[in-house]
Amino acid sequence: MHARNIKSIIQADLAAISDISEEAVNSVAEELQINQKYYDYREMLNDPSIEAVVICSSTNTHAQIIKEAASAKKHIFCEKPIALTIEEVNDALNSINISGIKFFLGFNRRFDPTFSKMKEEIKSGKIGTPHLAIITSRDPAPPSLDYVKSSGGLFLDMTIHDFDMARFMLNDEPYEIYVSASSLVDPAIGKAGDVDTAAIVITMKSGARVIINNSRKAVYGYDQRVEIFGSEGMIMNQNMPKDFAFLSNPYETQLSNPVYFFIERYKEAYIHEIETFISCVMQDEIPPVGGEDGKISLLMGYAAQKSLTENRPVKFSEVI
Amino acid sequence: MHARNIKSIIQADLAAISDISEEAVNSVAEELQINQKYYDYREMLNDPSIEAVVICSSTNTHAQIIKEAASAKKHIFCEKPIALTIEEVNDALNSINISGIKFFLGFNRRFDPTFSKMKEEIKSGKIGTPHLAIITSRDPAPPSLDYVKSSGGLFLDMTIHDFDMARFMLNDEPYEIYVSASSLVDPAIGKAGDVDTAAIVITMKSGARVIINNSRKAVYGYDQRVEIFGSEGMIMNQNMPKDFAFLSNPYETQLSNPVYFFIERYKEAYIHEIETFISCVMQDEIPPVGGEDGKISLLMGYAAQKSLTENRPVKFSEVI
Amino acid sequence: MHARNIKSIIQADLAAISDISEEAVNSVAEELQINQKYYDYREMLNDPSIEAVVICSSTNTHAQIIKEAASAKKHIFCEKPIALTIEEVNDALNSINISGIKFFLGFNRRFDPTFSKMKEEIKSGKIGTPHLAIITSRDPAPPSLDYVKSSGGLFLDMTIHDFDMARFMLNDEPYEIYVSASSLVDPAIGKAGDVDTAAIVITMKSGARVIINNSRKAVYGYDQRVEIFGSEGMIMNQNMPKDFAFLSNPYETQLSNPVYFFIERYKEAYIHEIETFISCVMQDEIPPVGGEDGKISLLMGYAAQKSLTENRPVKFSEVI
Amino acid sequence: MHARNIKSIIQADLAAISDISEEAVNSVAEELQINQKYYDYREMLNDPSIEAVVICSSTNTHAQIIKEAASAKKHIFCEKPIALTIEEVNDALNSINISGIKFFLGFNRRFDPTFSKMKEEIKSGKIGTPHLAIITSRDPAPPSLDYVKSSGGLFLDMTIHDFDMARFMLNDEPYEIYVSASSLVDPAIGKAGDVDTAAIVITMKSGARVIINNSRKAVYGYDQRVEIFGSEGMIMNQNMPKDFAFLSNPYETQLSNPVYFFIERYKEAYIHEIETFISCVMQDEIPPVGGEDGKISLLMGYAAQKSLTENRPVKFSEVI
Structure with missing residues (x-):
């Protein structure tokens, strides 16, 4: 859903997708005509052409991916919740603060x-x-x-x-x-x-x-x-x-x-939140929800x- | 309001009204063409032609009037609350139980x-x-x-x-x-x-x-x-x-x-509650709220x- | 219904009722405690204490009663329609104009x-x-x-x-x-x-x-x-x-x-129309609908x- | 709008677009990543890989394009009205009947x-x-x-x-x-x-x-x-x-x-009508509105x- 929504936003370019399921990656890439595919998000984070990532993996992976993406200086949109323990949340927020990237939490x-x-x-x-x-x-x-x-x-x-x-x-x-x-x-x-x-x-x-x-x-x-x-x-x-x-x-x-x-x-909220995230990245503004x-x-x-x-x-x- | 509502119910006969304010008694009695007027409720309770009373005096008088009306074997409709202390409520309920009259509480x-x-x-x-x-x-x-x-x-x-x-x-x-x-x-x-x-x-x-x-x-x-x-x-x-x-x-x-x-x-609830009370008295039924x-x-x-x-x-x- | 509504209006006095059905007259008179009863409206029109009449007989009698009531100088509230032929309507309106009484038509x-x-x-x-x-x-x-x-x-x-x-x-x-x-x-x-x-x-x-x-x-x-x-x-x-x-x-x-x-x-419209009629009579104002x-x-x-x-x-x- | 809607339907392939305005063609083609562009609809009608066309030009061109598209054996979705004169409409319907293609009128x-x-x-x-x-x-x-x-x-x-x-x-x-x-x-x-x-x-x-x-x-x-x-x-x-x-x-x-x-x-109606058209073409069914x-x-x-x-x-x- 997020991929389709991003695709419909003219200002954004959906550069690549990644998932541990090869099948999911391939079917979405074909449907939405996305050229770049990854089966390991770490490889995607190494791609210098990518400015921002949207994290919608399972909850228990959010904090780890946030930390790595922040290190890679990618702006982050992440589905809620950040994590289920406050320690992990603090860790993730810390890495965001250090890297100075924009962090947007998906309270749709x-x-x-x-x-x-x-x-x-x-x-x-x-x-x-x-x-x-x-x-x-x-x-x-x-x-x-x-x-x-x-x-x-x-x-x-x-x-x-x-x-x-x-x-x-x-x-x-x-x-x-x-x-x-x-x-x-x-x-x-x-x-x-x-x-x-x-x-x-x-x-x-x-x-x-x-x-x-x-x-x-x-x-x-x-x-x-x-x-x-x-x-x-x-x-x-x-x-x-x-x-x-x-x-x-x-x-x-x-x-x-x-x-x-x-x-x-x-439906509309999911589009508006991604639009707002993209706008924050492009206009260098602080996300309204972080x-x-x-x-x-x-x-x-x-x-x-x-x-x-x-x-x-x-x-x-x-x-x- | 209660007097006017009772007046509009064909099955009931509004026999008398009583209030400590003579002016209130007189003006309502004239407007509604009520023949019998009392300025002391105790006198009214002595009237053997009266079957039931509607108590809508100030809250702090409810319990006392209930007790006297129950003794006089009048069925009672009383505005809520019965009293502000549980002792008074128990007292009033006791006198109702002893006399065996019907008691209807005005939860409109x-x-x-x-x-x-x-x-x-x-x-x-x-x-x-x-x-x-x-x-x-x-x-x-x-x-x-x-x-x-x-x-x-x-x-x-x-x-x-x-x-x-x-x-x-x-x-x-x-x-x-x-x-x-x-x-x-x-x-x-x-x-x-x-x-x-x-x-x-x-x-x-x-x-x-x-x-x-x-x-x-x-x-x-x-x-x-x-x-x-x-x-x-x-x-x-x-x-x-x-x-x-x-x-x-x-x-x-x-x-x-x-x-x-x-x-x-x-408006309609106030009429229905009095109708229900009158019906309970006439049909000898237990009031639905007591x-x-x-x-x-x-x-x-x-x-x-x-x-x-x-x-x-x-x-x-x-x-x- | 009209009788009951008039009865509920403090400014008005329901002086008498009339109907060709004795039974109807008697039952309503008893229910509403009306002292004066007539079985012929002509007798009622002769009663000098009556200021205004409410005509709610069957449609084919409206025009005739209007004419007689107008002659008797009674203000008139009449249920619609005045008549089913324009000749009768003109006749009735004519008699109203001559007598100068107030005429209120019940477009409720x-x-x-x-x-x-x-x-x-x-x-x-x-x-x-x-x-x-x-x-x-x-x-x-x-x-x-x-x-x-x-x-x-x-x-x-x-x-x-x-x-x-x-x-x-x-x-x-x-x-x-x-x-x-x-x-x-x-x-x-x-x-x-x-x-x-x-x-x-x-x-x-x-x-x-x-x-x-x-x-x-x-x-x-x-x-x-x-x-x-x-x-x-x-x-x-x-x-x-x-x-x-x-x-x-x-x-x-x-x-x-x-x-x-x-x-x-x-329900409310029927009360308001009679109230308005009574107010027109008492304040000497032209009825809003005639x-x-x-x-x-x-x-x-x-x-x-x-x-x-x-x-x-x-x-x-x-x-x- | 129609181009965007077709693009979102997985069963369909938006093969080409055509318009007399080069600018419009180019901007839409870029936005929606459409490879084939035409500035003359006649050229598009010659493209044998195209199965069906959506006509949303100005009303006065509908009948002519319908006739040509029908001759080229393309199934047609056309915006209403077919034409403003009954002669043109008859002409267009005639060509549709002869060619046996499916015709769907956009009564959204x-x-x-x-x-x-x-x-x-x-x-x-x-x-x-x-x-x-x-x-x-x-x-x-x-x-x-x-x-x-x-x-x-x-x-x-x-x-x-x-x-x-x-x-x-x-x-x-x-x-x-x-x-x-x-x-x-x-x-x-x-x-x-x-x-x-x-x-x-x-x-x-x-x-x-x-x-x-x-x-x-x-x-x-x-x-x-x-x-x-x-x-x-x-x-x-x-x-x-x-x-x-x-x-x-x-x-x-x-x-x-x-x-x-x-x-x-x-919005939804525009998507549903195109979906229905595509389904009629694919399932070989008669369009519900023609x-x-x-x-x-x-x-x-x-x-x-x-x-x-x-x-x-x-x-x-x-x-x-």
Whole structure:
């Protein structure tokens, strides 16, 4: 998907692709007519004609690749999360700082047209001072148990987007986090040591309260809503429906459910984030979302996990 | 309002009214053509032709009047809350039990057409097993500081409706309550010892999580939304708008805001609750909402207050 | 309904009721505690204590009662239409003019909160100059064939409200009318000489075009929508739903259909029109909707009928 | 746009492009990495490796290119309309019939996800027998006067899509057409001999009535709504908003207006239509929309123009 999106951006030149799967490399290279192919990313990093890389390998490889790419002076776009441990994150951020390259973290939701408009409206004072935020984030179906086990858990895999959304929308930092969660969707998720349903309250430094609710299974589709309530107004979004038809029969009026999952929902966001990354590289600008954002959202996930384990509100300062 | 509603119900006969304000009694009696007037409720309780009474005096008088009305064998409709202390509530409930009269507590929202339909849909299994409930309850403007001081605080005055709504919708009981709250709307409310903005998580006995958010001031009007998310679906409501027009200009499409406050919003609910009370009396049926509901919602308010004070989740069993 | 509404208005005194059915008179008088009852309206017109009358008898009696009430110097509120023939209407209007009493015609939709707000927005220039109006007016179920036969036909019985709405919203008069209509709902309506489905285009004097569509049977409920499109914007309304809940299941999101029929839909409008009438009488003001409005809408019905018969656009001037 | 869309379809190979503007050819060829470029379409038609062509030149060249492409045995996708005179259309269709190639006419709206879903719902009987159709089609801003003069007029340029939509949705053919129209948006359009605001009623052969309303200028954006009302229900669509945020301030709740124009609105439709064309060529299937559809919609435009000129309903049979 990222390759196709880059290909559609006139300002950028998709110079090469790399993957450990030769088959994947070959099929994508053929489809998108990419001349240069690599089966080892290290070779690609040696290519002096390459200015920037997009890292979308599996999570456990991110930190290592970041360090090597930073050493090779390539600007980096990296899928979230940077890593699952704070030590690895610090290591990666350190190498970025030393090399001075630009680092862009793929918190795609920030680049969704609806959410970025909401951010602008809030920033421009349309709702006054934010008092409450309600973030609803529900997946259409739980991932495989294998995925669950290696994902870092609900908070690092799924809620991490909502943590970032809270900071992004409110321009504020977390003070204290409380979690009540369990596995209501599938007991197997509970047995695997994770939860699938969560209610979270974050007391922000400003005093604003953020409420997040998560579920791994919303039968009606991908539910992605954000509501920010302030002293002078409220802004929220509706889900993006599959289509805009509605049918009235003798019993009810039927609307289309939300689109099924993130690929459809954040289609435009994925393009905008890459465009923004390319623009930052070309205009020599600081990326709007980077390493620090990745680190803070990870720590919020730690605090959430600690709150769940200890059944008490946990101060963000406890996990730094 | 209650007098006017009773007057409009053919099955009932509005026999008499009583108030300590002679002026209020006289003006209402004239407007509604009520023959019998009392300036002391005790006299009215002596009237053998009266079968049932509606208590809508100030909160601090409820328990005493309930006890006397119960002794006089009058069926009782009483505005919430029964009292602000659990001792008084127990006292009142005791006298009701002894006399054997019917007691109906005015949790009006249960009788709103939208909320009662939602309850029916949930009960009939349309959304499967409830996992999450999001209750949004925001007043259009804070009450006077005098009112704040005598109201029992946000949780007993305002959130009590949401506590009842959670139990009503989920047919479930609270296990643990966590509150994060402060005064963001008006510091004077904070100085008066109360809060005006709250985020609350209730872990129910079934494992379902209820999230309540409250504010004393929503500039766009009375915000009353309930969303119940379950294993097989989700049901929620939109606010009732002032009107159904919408205007598109070159900049945006404008809709009407919600109706201003409870009088307009729960107009039909107030009629339905009295109709239901009258029907219970006439058909000799147990009221669908009574003393126990009043007691539990009060205790939930206590637990909320305790959680706020001690900054920790409080088990419901701690306040019984 | 009118009696109950008048009863609820403090400024008015419901002095007496009259009907040819003794039973109806007695039951309403008892329910609403009205002291004075008449079984012949002529006797009521002789009562000097009565200032104004509300005529809601069957259509064929309106003109005669108006004439007698006008002679008796009673102000008149009359249900639409004044009569089914223009001669009778002229006669009735004549008697009103001679007596100098106030005459208010019950075009209830003008007093609906949504439609009256739309009128105000248009009047204040919010949508610029109106270019197009789309009026959708569909009943939930066709009336009895007996009613159809005595109703004066679709245009005088049902579309007459839409004709009035067009003039009201646009503050404009008809220039030419074209109708395409037939009986698609029920062939029996066709056999009875009427139509049940109609598409109407009115070219207004300003050049604005009004499009009306009617059906006697909308299975999803009473469909009452008006859309006015102008040089600077557009204003329209949605139907009033039965409730504000919506349910998402794996297949779709379900909303409530519109309320079933005019009694629920125009509940508030019926109260506002009587309030306005009473206020006109008390403040000595000219009613906002009167005899001339009744006459023009009737003539528009004639033009519509003529267009249908002759299959051509008919100028309004042809029917005056 | 079409070139970019074809490029994104894996099954197709964008072999070459041609345009009379060398500059346009060169820039597109470079952007999309197309090897073969032509500045004269005739040369391209000689290329034996090309199986199919997409004609999106100016309207007055369509018929000629179709004839030549058909002779060269290339399958054809052609933008609507085929031509502005029925003689040219017949000529073009004739050459298509002789050569036996596949001809696909670009009535893009049929391939919009919302409209194609509505068609399926109607076809499957969800709304019973269609009785009424209301088609609203308004552009955000009038085209240049030069365009107006060469466009064939409102009915052939803009309403032609609505004519096709009526046939598509109802699976029905026109019997009689009535038009009331004038230039309310800009008198210069009137001076150029065209209209910019129209109300049209089409009586279909089944008896269903179709109402179309058009304006060249909707200040709030591209307004594209279709409503089909039937014996068992109603189906309609809402416009596609620019985003899904809504903001409530003390005065109103603000939603996003519709997307500005056809490029955004029918983005997916443009991709689907080309995909369908390619699939028809590859699977040897008859295109779902072809020459006959182009011819009938053109004739409907003629009938509309005749109705406007003669101020009377015109039977479709009069223009065949």
